Amino acid sequence: MKFFVDTAEIDQIRELSDLGMVDGVTTNPSLIMKSGRDIKEVTAEICSIVSGPVSAETVALDAEGMIAEGRELAKIADNIAIKVPLTWDGLKACKVLSDEGRMVNVTLCFSANQALLAAKAGATFISPFIGRLDDLNMDGLELIADIRTIYDNYGFETNILAASIRSANHMSECAKIGADVATAPAAVIKAMANHVLTDKGLDAFTKDWAKTGQKIL
Numbered sequence: 001m002k003f004f005v006d007t008a009e010i011d012q013i014r015e016l017s018d019l020g021m022v023d024g025v026t027t028n029p030s031l032i033m034k035s036g037r038d039i040k041e042v043t044a045e046i047c048s049i050v051s052g053p054v055s056a057e058t059v060a061l062d063a064e065g066m067i068a069e070g071r072e073l074a075k076i077a078d079n080i081a082i083k084v085p086l087t088w089d090g091l092k093a094c095k096v097l098s099d100e101g102r103m104v105n106v107t108l109c110f111s112a113n114q115a116l117l118a119a120k121a122g123a124t125f126i127s128p129f130i131g132r133l134d135d136l137n138m139d140g141l142e143l144i145a146d147i148r149t150i151y152d153n154y155g156f157e158t159n160i161l162a163a164s165i166r167s168a169n170h171m172s173e174c175a176k177i178g179a180d181v182a183t184a185p186a187a188v189i190k191a192m193a194n195h196v197l198t199d200k201g202l203d204a205f206t207k208d209w210a211k212t213g214q215k216i217l
Contacts, residue, residue, distance in 0.1 A: 001174065001175040001179055001180065001181065001182055002023035002024065002052070002180065002181040002182075003016075003021055003022060003023055003024075003181075003182060003183075003184070003189060004022070004023060004024040004025055004026050004052075004053075004055075004161065004181055004182070004183035004184075005021075005022050005024075005025055005026075005183065005184065005185070005186050005189060006025075006026045006027075006031070006163070006165070006183045006184055006185050007025070007027070007031060007185060007186055008027045008031040008032050008034065008035040008037070008042050008043075008046070009034075009035060009186070010042070010045055010046070010049070012186035013025055013046055013049055013050065013186075014049055015186070016186060016189060016190075017049050017050055021189060022050055022052070023050075023052045023181070024050060024052035024053040024054060024055075024081075024181070024183075025046050025050050025052075025053075025054045025055065026054075026055040026083075026105070026127075026161075026163070026183040027042075027043065027046070027054070027055060027056060027057065027083075028055075028057045028083070028107075029057060029059060039056070040073075040076055043056050043073070043076050043077075043080070044076050044077060047076060047077035047079055047080065048077075050079070051079060052079060053079055053080075053081040053103055053105075053124075053125075054077070054079055054080055054081065055080075055081045055082075055083045055105045055107075055125075056073040056076065056080050056081070056082065056083060057083035057084075057107070058070050058073070058082065058083065058084055058093070061087075061089065062089050063089040063090075063092035063093045063096075066084050066089065066090060066093035067093050067096050067097060070082035070084065070093060070097050070102065070104075071097075071100075074097075074102055079103075080102075080103070081103035081104065081105045081124060081125065082097055082102055082103065082104050082105065083104075083105040083106075083107050083127075084097075084104060084105075084106055084107070085106075085107055085108045086106050086107065086108050086109045086110075086114045086117075086118060090106060091106070091117055091118065091121045092121075094106055094118065094121040094122060094123050095121045095122055098121065098122030098123065098124065099122065103124040103125070104122070104123050104124050104125070105123070105124060105125040105126075105127060105161065106118040106121070106123040106125065106126050106127065107127040107163070108127070108129065109126050109127055109128045109129065109143075110128070110129060110132070110133060110143070111143070112143065112146040112147055112150055115128065115143075115146075115147040115150065115151075115158075115160075116150055118158060119150075119151060119156040119157075119158040122158075123158045124158065124159060125158065125159045125160075125161040125181065126147065126158050126159070126160060126161060127161045127162075127163040127183075128140070128143050128144055128147060128160070128161075128162060128163065129163050129164035130143070130144065130162055130163065130164050130165060130166070130170055130174075131164035131165065131166040131170070132164045133164075134166070140164070140170075141170070141173050141174070141177060144160060144162055144174055144177045144178075144179055145177050147160050148160060148177055148178045148179070159180040159181055160178075160179045160180050160181070161179070161180065161181040161182070161183060162174040162179040162181065162182040162183070163182075163183050165182055165183065165184035165185075165188055166188070167188065167191075168188060168191045168192040168194070170182070170184070170188075171184060171188065171189070171192055172192075
């Protein structure tokens with residue numbers, strides 16, 4: 001499973017990229033706002049760090065506007081994935097942009113039916129939002145499984161990009177289900193390294209080593 005980091009913070013992207021923990025980046029208007037930077041400027045810098053897809057989101061609500069904005073965003077770098085919402089207009093924009101050979105990430109997916117439509121429209125990525133479904137006492141991971149089954153049944157090439165990841169457990173569950181990609185905040189990706197027994201074992205080793213009075217350097 002590929003890891004995308006869901007942020008527009010350059011330092012976070014660079015740290016994970018240097019460790020080989022980033023295969024791409026997803027951004028959205030909220031993350032751009034949080035970064036406090038110009039969308040084209042920060043997106044261009046992200047694209048210079050990461051060779052994989054970098055999702056840049058359109059903000060228009062109509063298909064013509066999304067297409068125009070998508071073409072403009074695509075000028076930033078060759079690895080831009082144009083992000084459009086899963087609305088009827090978004091699907092229209094997806095079809096046009098994907099037919100032009102551009103990567104398209106269809107976002108805000110909350111049902112298997114929506115995911116099926118996105119695949120038919122030629123989406124490169126479909127982004128089901130796990131955490132937001134969980135917030136409504138629905139099973140976000142079940143949606144990932146349903147989409148995996150449908151796509152495998154018919155050979156759709158659209159990548160399942162699990163989004164709205166809230167925990168390290170979400171990451172491993174998505175990997176078991178067969179999501180192609182999971183995008184998560186940097187803190188969640190780093191939390192995957194944590195385990196109480198690792199901490200406990202390291203503490204014991206450190207105390208025992210101190211008792212030997214030895215040094216390696």
